[in-house]
Amino acid sequence: MEKMTKKNIAVKIDHVSKTFKLPTESSSSLRTTLVNRLKGIKGYTEQHVLKDISFEVEEGDFFGIVGRNGSGKSTLLKIISQIYMPEKGQVSVNGKLVSFIELGVGFNPELTGKENVYLNGAMLGFSVEEIDAMYDDIVDFAELSEFMNQKLKNYSSGMQVRLAFSVAIKAQGDVLVLDEVLAVGDEAFQRKCNDYFMERRKSGKTTILVTHDMGAVQKYCNKAIMIKDGEVIADGEPSVVAAKYRAANFEVTDHHKLSGDVAKAEYLPGTNAEVPRVEINLLSKDVLSRDDILKFEIIYETIVDMPTGFGFSIIDLTSGGQFSIIDDGAVQQNIFTPWSTKKGVVKRVYELPLTAFNNRDFMVxxxxxxxxxxVGDFKQIGYIFIDRGPRFFVRNEDGISGPLLVEKGQFID
Structure with a gap:
């Protein structure tokens, strides 16, 4: 791992890629292995975990890394921590890096709490003198002074967590790397950890945090990235990255890809034999500001001739399900005005200015x-509701999260 010369960059990830070879068959003899090689049978598949990832962490950043399980986050942290080496690219660090990938790794249950502090500190790269200097802070933070001469195997699980976490965060490194360890200990200890992280952010010390907790990302981090399938798909403002992450977790499986008899027999919620297809698809970005225009399309299909139209709502997910109706002309004042009277596919596009929208999460x-x-002679024959409605997120620089003001849109063909 190369040391940085540019002082304002703490960690630089430069076009890093990582691939794992996963065995597809076991070979019990050298002969079988050689025969397979001659036949061109590799006996493994390649899993590309990280794909040409690049980003920089400046000194003083509290930098968040988010992504769904299997996206490559933990592998990236292990490369930063020199546990793994990348096939391609380079990682550069300016200063001493303290990595805390898993709670309690390197602790020995047969040693005392004090002995484990020195053992773990040595594994992190500190000398005995350096551990001496930080020992009291570690013990005080863990609140375990009367237990430090007892063997670790006699500690409760909560005590072990507190000691391990305290060693990590009190170690005097230049860069602290944490993987999914914010929700540790009891409520009182978590409050202490919260105070520590707020103090660390203000002090300008560099921290890299991997987490699924978007509240923590927005609370502590000043920058963040999101990884999906081994690639960085979002970076910058934590609230925007957090919104991207939430959107990814709301993705719905496309049941239209079913085949054979199953496809003929199964309909998505809100569809049926008469109306087999109803969709609302975002055409704009899913993270927007009030300077943007929300754009989406409606597609539905009927198999018989009949007058049809479509009505819309924007659900405000942040305020617990309150929504504002956006009337498209299909149903107005109990008068039904059809879009189409023939069977087949209907497709329309809708635009909605977000001028008066505050910071909230929404669904169409x-x-x-x-x-x-x-008058009044109309009925619902298909729908898109909370099981399939697309989400979008409004994130403005002013951060205001007040009530939503309704702003009408207009159709474009």
Missing amino acids: VGSVFTGTDV
């Missing part, structure tokens, strides 16, 4: 209607 939903022009 709607219903397919049929009926006549007689």
